[in-house]
Each structure stands twice: as C-alpha cells, then as structure tokens.
Amino acid sequence: AQSVTQLGSHVSVSEGALVLLRCNYSSSVPPYLFWYVQYPNQGLQLLLKYTTGATLVKGINGFEAEFKKSETSFHLTKPSAHMSDAAEYFCAVSPAGGTSYGKLTFGQGTILTVHP
Amino acid sequence: DTEVTQTPKHLVMGMTNKKSLKCEQHMGHRAMYWYKQKAKKPPELMFVYSYEKLSINESVPSRFSPECPNSSLLNLHLHALQPEDSALYLCASSQGDKRLNEKLFFGSGTQLSVL
Numbered sequence: 386a387q388s389v390t391q392l393g394s395h396v397s398v399s400e401g402a403l404v405l406l407r408c409n410y411s412s413s414v415p416p417y418l419f420w421y422v423q424y425p426n427q428g429l430q431l432l433l434k435y436t437t438g439a440t441l442v443k444g445i446n447g448f449e450a451e452f453k454k455s456e457t458s459f460h461l462t463k464p465s466a467h468m469s470d471a472a473e474y475f476c477a478v479s480p481a482g483g484t485s486y487g488k489l490t491f492g493q494g495t496i497l498t499v500h501p
Numbered sequence: 502d503t504e505v506t507q508t509p510k511h512l513v514m515g516m517t518n519k520k521s522l523k524c525e526q527h528m529g530h531r532a533m534y535w536y537k538q539k540a541k542k543p544p545e546l547m548f549v550y551s552y553e554k555l556s557i558n559e560s561v562p563s564r565f566s567p568e569c570p571n572s573s574l575l576n577l578h579l580h581a582l583q584p585e586d587s588a589l590y591l592c593a594s595s596q597g598d599k600r601l602n603e604k605l606f607f608g609s610g611t612q613l614s615v616l
Contacts, residue, residue, distance in 0.1 A: 427609050428593070429544065429605075431604050431605065488549065
C-alpha cells in the first residue's frame with residue numbers, strides 16, 4: 386500500500402521568494418516519486434521524478450526536489466518564485482516493481498499563490 | 502507531436518443519456534490511462550490499457566466502459582451516470598514499457614456534468 390501526504394493545501398509566497406512545498410510518502414516497497422503541476426482547466430504536467438540514483442532531482446522551470454528516505458519525504462523547492470508558478474502542485478508515488486506502471490497515487494494537492 | 506487530445510472539452514448529460522469521451526495521442530505510446538478528478542481533489546486512476554489490452558480496472562462501476570480501438574485511441578463510454586459522476590476526466594499516455602520511471606503525458610481533460 387502507498388499514500389502521499391502534502392502538508393498545507395495552500396501556500397502563498399512573494400515573487401522572488403523561496404518556494405517550499407512539502408510531501409511525505411508511505412510505501413511498503415521502494416517508491417518512485419513524482420511532482421506534477423496543474424494549471425486551471427488543464428491536465429497535469431510532470432515537473433520532476435525520482436526513481437533511483439541521485440537523491441537531488443532537478444526538474445523543469447527551476448524546480449528541484451530531494452528524496453530523503455530516512456524522513457520519507459520528497460519536498461519540492463524553487464529558489465525564486467515567479468508569477469507563472471501559481472498553480473496546483475501534486476506529489477505522487479508509484480511502486481517500484483511489478484506491472485503497476487502509471488498507477489500513481491496522488492497527494493491532495495497544494496495550491497501555490499505568488500504575490501507581486 | 503507531444504500532445505494528448507481529449508474531446509469534448511465540456512459535456513453535459515442527463516442520467517439516461519449515452520455519451521462517449523475520446524482521447525487520442527500520436528506519440529507512439531502503448532499505455533493509456535483514464536483518471537477521474539473531482540473538484541478540489543487529486544486525480545484517481547480508473548483504467549489502464551497496455552498494448553490495447555485492459556491491464557488495470559480500479560473497481561470502476563460498469564456504467565463506465567473503456568475501449569481502446571487501437572494504440573492511438575482511447576474511449577470512455579458513459580451510460581446511466583449519476584450526478585456524483587460529475588468530474589474532470591483526464592486521459593494520459595506513456596511509452597508503455599515495463600520500466601516504472603515512465604513519464605505520463607496528460608490531456609486537458611473533459612469536464613463532465615451529469616444532471
């Protein structure tokens with residue numbers, strides 16, 4: 386079984402400030418971890434993913450996330466927020482094994498607001 | 502072409518209607534998915550097709566009937582839906598090999614309202 390908890394349903398930052406979106410996961414097997422972004426009335430777009438290897442993962446639009454197994458966390462960060470980053474962000478987990486590819490379990494989502 | 506195209510973008514239907522949602526991709530992907538997303542909720546997996554065969558059905562009610570006529574097309578046939586089925590229905594695709602680090606490409610969704 387697997388689950389994802391995103392701490393904070395809403396996060397508000399000023400333009401140019403650090404963005405930190407928190408994600409903790411629970412998985413009975415080694416997980417693959419993902420961050421997706423969803424703009425209003427749109428589908429989801431992959432920001433970055435962790436499978437194996439380097440625990441610091443860099444994604445698109447200046448985002449990065451670090452896999453910390455000891456803390457079961459996969460927090461998303463960006464050094465400097467831009468107005469265009471305003472969207473809803475979903476952390477997701479899938480099992481690293483078997484034939485369950487695409488069987489993502491999503492967190493509840495965090496809406497990021499960026500103020501001028 | 503890196504798009505997943507869903508039609509229609511919006512659909513309003515009565516509980517006795519029969520309608521279909523369509524999804525198309527031309528990226529050569531061999532896995533296609535239907536997700537359901539209720540308002541202010543995360544997407545939930547409904548079905549997975551792998552090489553045109555249904556590989557995952559997440560205990561979805563029979564009033565939802567998926568169909569994969571070929572590797573580029575995925576349909577979701579709707580019949581006798583309930584108002585609580587109103588949601589954004591998202592189609593996605595991926596390469597479809599056995600590696601689990603696959604990137605899913607999502608369409609923009611069909612916003613369905615059942616009256």
